[in-house]
Amino acid sequence: MGRIILNVNPTDIPDTRVPVAILNDTSGSMQGAPIEEVNKGIRLFYDAIREDRKSRNAAEICLISFNSEVKVVEDFDNIRNQNKEHILTAGGRTHLGDAVNTALDLLLRRKEFYKEKGIPYHQPWLVIHTDGSDNGDPEELHRAITRVREMERNRKLVVFCIGSGTCVDMKTLAQFSERPPQKLDGLKFCEFFQWLSESIDRRSHSTPGDSIPLGSVRSWASIDI
Helix, strand or coil: CCCCCCCCCHHHCCCCEEEEEEEEECCHHHCCHHHHHHHHHHHHHHHHHHHCHHHHHHEEEEEEEECCCEEEEEEEEEHHHCCCCCCCCCCCCCCHHHHHHHHHHHHHHHHHHHHHHCCCECCCEEEEEECCCCCCCHHHHHHHHHHHHHHHHCCCCEEEEEECCCCCCHHHHHCCCCCCCEEECCCCHHHHHHHHHHHHHHHHCCCCCCCCCCCCCCCCECCCC
C-alpha cells in the first residue's frame, strides 16, 4: 500500500500567536499632551504591525487603560480585527494592581483558548506603563507583583515596565520584573510604540522558546540599560 500524501495549504497552518497585553495609565496626571501622545503612539503601533504579513497574522493584542477603574479597551483578538482609533481620556487615580491582575486573568484565559484550539503560541508579553504610583488596594498590588514574578520566573511571561513623567514610582515598577524598568524620555510615546511593534515583528518571525534580541531603547528611553 502506497503512502498517503496530504496536500496542506500553507495558509491553513495557523501562525504562532504572539499575545501582548498593553496597560496604559490614564490617571489625571496624564491629561493634556501625555495622553494625546499615547493615543498617537497606539495608532502608529497598529499601523506598523499591520504592515508585516507575519506580524498581522500572529499578533493578538489586549489593550487596557486604568485609572480609578480598569477598562478593557480591546480584549485579545487578532490585530486585524481591532480598532486603532480608540481615544483614551485621562482622569482619576492610579489603580495599577487592579489593572495588572485583570491583564493576567485575560492572558491566562487566552492561553487556555490556544490550548483548546490547538493553536501554537509564544509566551505572552505584558507591557505596563504608568506615570505615577499605585494608590489602589495595596493587597491587589502585592498580589499582582507576586503573580507576575512567579510567571516570569517560570518563563510563562515576558514583562516590560515603562515609567513616564516626573512623579512615576520606579521602585514599585522594579518589583514586577527582573528586567529593569525603563524611564521614558519626555513624551516619546510614538518612539516607544514603534520599538514595541518592531520587537513583536521579530518575535512573530521566531520559533517559540527562541531568545530574540531586542533593539536598543535609546530612541525613547532616558537610560539604555
